[in-house]
Amino acid sequence: MNLPTTLGQARQYGVQCLKASSPSATIDAEYLLEKASGQPRLRFRSHPEATLSQSAWQAYEALLKRRASGEPVAYCLGQRGFMDFTLTVSPAVLIPRPETEHLITTALHYPSEQILDLGTGSGCVAIALARAWPQAQVDAVDQSATALACAQQNAEQLGVAHITFKQGDWYAPVSGHRYDLIVANPPYIADFEPHPDQGDARFEPRGALRAGPTGLESITPIIDGAQSHLHPRGWLWLEHGHAQAQAVRDQLATAGFTAIATHHDLAGHERISGGQRNV
């Protein structure tokens, strides 16, 4: 195929480039062309004859190369939609997942004034809850300084001022503080599971995905520390792997939680579990 000079040709060229490496070649190419050309995707079909500038073509080709090497579209674009807003994302942070939207919709049943988000990454959970509850004070913790910088940038871009970002190991930066609601989407993939080393996930931070030998190594300290960081009748809600729900419920019970429950994700997997501090 000759080098494209129009939007329609560029779209087609991109699909061909990505066909072998991406199962979503058409939509990937359209998103990348949208970023490179500054033109809305609809225009690729309504005005396929519109010309593509030399600089847009060069930017597009560079993005296609990145995607063809396996880099996730969200990192190529530098952004990902989550709930009803758009987040800046970089390889310093996990790309927010649709499953995590269930953590938000679960947490929204427990209106709270003091909230702790453990392992905030891009800040998606903290920002979603802070936007829903403008009167709340949200603390957001991550051990990664580069993730926290990204989360802080997202909060600023979205005009959310009532989140305090803190660096450290789970509860260490909030020692002595208590909350009405603790939420977490911690790393929960076991060392033996292959998928972080496959496909798009290869580009995401290891420390956001892998927990340790069993996959429960991050969940356990979060559950163990929750009672002493919750107000009486406060709630803890966690995202976890689809095969971990029983283990998480058992740990919640051992830690003294009541009203323990699990919610399913859109694929029907047990994904979000939590409970209430009794006294």
Ligand SMILES: C[S@@+](CC[C@H](N)C(=O)[O-])C[C@H]1O[C@@H](n2cnc3c(N)ncnc32)[C@H](O)[C@@H]1O
């Ligand atoms: C699965 S990612 C979740 C990111 C974001 N909350 C989301 O839902 O997309 C887990 C996050 O936990 C952070 N993390 C891992 N171990 C941690 C620890 N010991 N203390 C604090 N944060 C940790 C990682 O840096 C990563 O940002």
